[in-house]
Amino acid sequence: MITAILSGSSLPLVLLVAAYLVSTWMQTRHAIQRLKRQHGCQEPPRYPHKDPIFGSDLFNDSAKHAKQFKLLDRWSTRYKKHGKTFAAIMQGTPAICTIDPTNLLAITTTNFNDYGVQPMRRDATLPFLGEGVFTMDGPFWEHSRALLRPTFSRANIANLPAFEVHLQKFLKLLPRDGTSVDLKPLLCKLFIDTSTEFLFGESMNILNQKEPQRSQDFLDAFHYAQQGTGKRLQLGKLAFLYCDKKYYESIKVAHAFADYYVDKAIEYRRSHLADKGVNLETFSDEDASKHKVVLLHDMAMETDNREDLRNQILHVFLAGHESSAITIGNAIFQLCRNPDKWERLRTEVLALGNGTEHLTAEKLKGVKYLSSVIKETVRLYPVASMSTRKAYKDTVLPTGGGALGTSPVFVRKGTIISSSVYALHRISACWKPDPEAFRPERWEEGVKPGPSYMPFGWGVRTCPARYLAEIEIGYTLARMAQLYERIECRDEVSEWVEELRVSTSSRNGTKVALVPAPAAI
Numbered sequence: 001m002i003t004a005i006l007s008g009s010s011l012p013l014v015l016l017v018a019a020y021l022v023s024t025w026m027q028t029r030h031a032i033q034r035l036k037r038q039h040g041c042q043e044p045p046r047y048p049h050k051d052p053i054f055g056s057d058l059f060n061d062s063a064k065h066a067k068q069f070k071l072l073d074r075w076s077t078r079y080k081k082h083g084k085t086f087a088a089i090m091q092g093t094p095a096i097c098t099i100d101p102t103n104l105l106a107i108t109t110t111n112f113n114d115y116g117v118q119p120m121r122r123d124a125t126l127p128f129l130g131e132g133v134f135t136m137d138g139p140f141w142e143h144s145r146a147l148l149r150p151t152f153s154r155a156n157i158a159n160l161p162a163f164e165v166h167l168q169k170f171l172k173l174l175p176r177d178g179t180s181v182d183l184k185p186l187l188c189k190l191f192i193d194t195s196t197e198f199l200f201g202e203s204m205n206i207l208n209q210k211e212p213q214r215s216q217d218f219l220d221a222f223h224y225a226q227q228g229t230g231k232r233l234q235l236g237k238l239a240f241l242y243c244d245k246k247y248y249e250s251i252k253v254a255h256a257f258a259d260y261y262v263d264k265a266i267e268y269r270r271s272h273l274a275d276k277g278v279n280l281e282t283f284s285d286e287d288a289s290k291h292k293v294v295l296l297h298d299m300a301m302e303t304d305n306r307e308d309l310r311n312q313i314l315h316v317f318l319a320g321h322e323s324s325a326i327t328i329g330n331a332i333f334q335l336c337r338n339p340d341k342w343e344r345l346r347t348e349v350l351a352l353g354n355g356t357e358h359l360t361a362e363k364l365k366g367v368k369y370l371s372s373v374i375k376e377t378v379r380l381y382p383v384a385s386m387s388t389r390k391a392y393k394d395t396v397l398p399t400g401g402g403a404l405g406t407s408p409v410f411v412r413k414g415t416i417i418s419s420s421v422y423a424l425h426r427i428s429a430c431w432k433p434d435p436e437a438f439r440p441e442r443w444e445e446g447v448k449p450g451p452s453y454m455p456f457g458w459g460v461r462t463c464p465a466r467y468l469a470e471i472e473i474g475y476t477l478a479r480m481a482q483l484y485e486r487i488e489c490r491d492e493v494s495e496w497v498e499e500l501r502v503s504t505s506s507r508n509g510t511k512v513a514l515v516p517a518p519a520a521i
């Protein structure tokens with residue numbers, strides 16, 4: 001057959017194509033050599049693969065440790081053993097694993113445009129979430145961020161009196177007689193109620209004993225579709241092999257739920273614009289500041305594209321509906337094991353006064369120990385424990401190569417950059433001498449971690465809801481400090497065990513008994 005191709009009139013064409021391919025290859029090679037020379041790039045250490053083609057040994061090792069709920073610590077061990085930056089193969093793709101803050105700064109800030117999340121996230125999440133802020137790069141991501149920005153940047157975003165209404169329902173469900181309770185599911189319900197009010201304009205109210213069926217159906221469908229999406233993400237390029245009827249049915253249920261609110265938001269847009277007699281071009285910031293803060297309504301003032309609105313709101317719901325609940329659970333996990341720290345937190349909160357009126361966002365910011373407790377909690381238990389990017393072009397990481405591990409490292413287009421935020425928050429020098437200890441006090445001793453600390457991400461793509469999340473977490477902890485003199489640990493397992501899903505949480509929850517303060521009885 002080859003002879004047939006090479007014979008006769010097709011021979012010059014074949015030679016031309018071959019010459020073109022060789023010349024392109026040589027040009028690319030030349031450009032790479034020039035880039036390496038220009039930056040003085042050196043090779044980083046390599047992970048000692050048994051299978052250097054597909055990296056199946058690393059994959060299997062990760063799967064084994066994930067089954068034992070020890071994958072996070074396994075990553076820390078790998079970085080301790082192979083250095084803060086090392087090269088590996090992940091599912092047949094070259095990867096650079098790095099937790100060097102200088103590299104993380106380059107990826108998230110200075111060379112932000114050289115890397116992206118879309119090649120890893122978009123295809124796997126597309127049937128469920130469509131395109132939105134969490135999975136896209138470039139102009140579409142910029143458009144998505146622009147839709148969110150006005151709402152998240154408004155100073156009054158944390159509406160604490162509205163939050164207190166839901167908190168009251170949460171508090172009513174906590175036993176006051178010393179019976180054990182797992183706070184994790186209740187906190188999750190609290191934040192589903194508050195976040196749906198903020199995102200969709202109506203709370204799901206699942207903290208009410210009688211759960212509304214529609215909301216429960218949505219949550220079940222959302223979580224099933226989320227699980228399926230996790231499996232598709234793991235399958236990577238083979239995601240098309242994932243066929244599960246229930247996954248697609250769940251997506252339909254979740255979309256129908258979101259569409260109901262999207263249509264209401266579009267109606268809101270129409271009536272608001274009609275009422276005001278203004279068009280979008282003349283809709284001022286002052287107009288915007290007068291309406292109740294509902295993300296979907298705000299976004300509908302920017303676009304009436306139904307699909308875009310549905311996708312974006314599902315993306316934000318995915319990113320935000322459980323992170324704050326998980327973080328409060330983790331904080332209490334530590335505080336109930338450290339009664340002296342709970343005591344100190346209570347003292348500082350009670351110094352503000354013993355009622356909700358004393359807990360304004362401004363005043364809460366002034367409670368230093370509260371802020372240290374939150375910082376220390378997300379250091380030890382970052383909700384986004386892994387961060388992954390892909391290189392869009394041939395580029396350079398500033399450090400990690402050569403014998404000393406300090407030379408720049410060449411990054412080939414298509415390379416995966418994998419970072420363990422969990423390991424970063426424990427291994428970096430600034431956490432010494434006790435990186436594993438829960439010690440909020442370290443934040444009062446002048447620790448300045450810079451990009452060695454990125455629980456909310458860093459740089460251009462940092463979490464847009466950080467301020468909102470910190471206020472709501474702080475408020476919930478402060479209210480509990482006002483109400484409970486002691487929190488006793490009732491966990492059967494003493495150590496924190498990981499549960500890795502879209503968010504990383506405590507597998508065993510936070511089981512406690514609450515002892516009310518005399519004034520609160």
Ligand code: HEM
Pocket residue numbers: 117133134135145195315316319320321323324327378382383384387454455456457461462463464465466468469
């Ligand atoms: C303790 C609470 C939270 C933590 C620790 C947290 C952490 C993070 C992190 C690390 C990222 C960056 C992920 C990446 O690099 O791809 C992120 C992004 C994001 N977060 Fe949060 N988050 C929290 C709460 C929330 C809440 C409450 C919302 C929404 C109501 C939210 C909405 C988002 C969105 C939309 C993004 C995507 C930003 C983008 O890609 O441009 N987060 N968050």
